[in-house]
Amino acid sequence: MWILFAFGSAFFAGITAVLAKCGIKDVDSDAATAVRTVVVLVFSWVMVFVSGSEIGPISAKTWTFLILSGLATGASWLCYFKALQLGDVNKVAPIDKSSTVLTMLLAFILLGEPLGVYKVISMVLIAIGTYLMLNIQKSTTEVKGYKWxxxxVMSAVFASLTAILGKVGIEGIDSTLGTAIRTVVVLIMAWMIVFVTGKKNTLKHIDRHSMLFLILSGISTGASWLCYYRALKTGQAGVVVPIDKLSIIVTIAFxxxxxxxxxxxxxxxxxILITAGTLLLLV
Structure with missing residues (x-):
């Protein structure tokens, strides 16, 4: 059953990018991220109460790493959705998924996790596959230039930091509750960006079509997390995580x-190389 939840996580994570792309097409990406985070926050806390997670004392270390992980997630989202606004989904998504390689490297350097032969080969395949999928436009315009x-790349870096910081922070707390707390941090950060940059007035320009897709994107993210942590609860993390990364296939298809x-x-x-490299992690 946990394998089905893992594939469910990949499916919902895969359609998130496409739904978000539709939602931010004519909307400021920072404002869209802030609105979307509200949906994810509600979904996350519903997860806490539905799962019956106990809200007990949390150590200072756990608070610190959860907050840092939330900040990294917020930074990753802000970069990711701005990149989606400027570039094609099938180019942005592979770079974001390359965070798998960065995460494995950081886990080796910071957490002392071993790098076996299969992991190294997997990293090489994913890196080469990502490079082949870039297909960078040579135009000098903002939309088709290098900004996206x-x-x-910044999104992938912050996503990797999210995984490392989250792994340390969630050790002494229920994973569902930890996710909900991290989402609060992301929400605060996202809305601070909106107000600090003076973009609060752009919120009233979000039409019903864009709002619908932003809400659906937020729900799909929450559903992905629900399946992801449900799979982790009963399954092997070394299998669940690679399956979740196969969401890139769903993203490209949609x-x-x-x-x-x-x-x-x-x-x-x-x-094909990215998929092969990801599947190799299941060995």
């Missing part, structure tokens, strides 16, 4: 169906 690439974004032959090869 820089933001996507970007083709919904957004009509097509892959070149080189990009298809890159996707």
């Amino acid at each position: 690439l820089v933001l996507a 970007s083709y169906i919904v957004l009509k974004e097509k892959l070149s032959a080189k990009s298809w090869l890159g996707l």
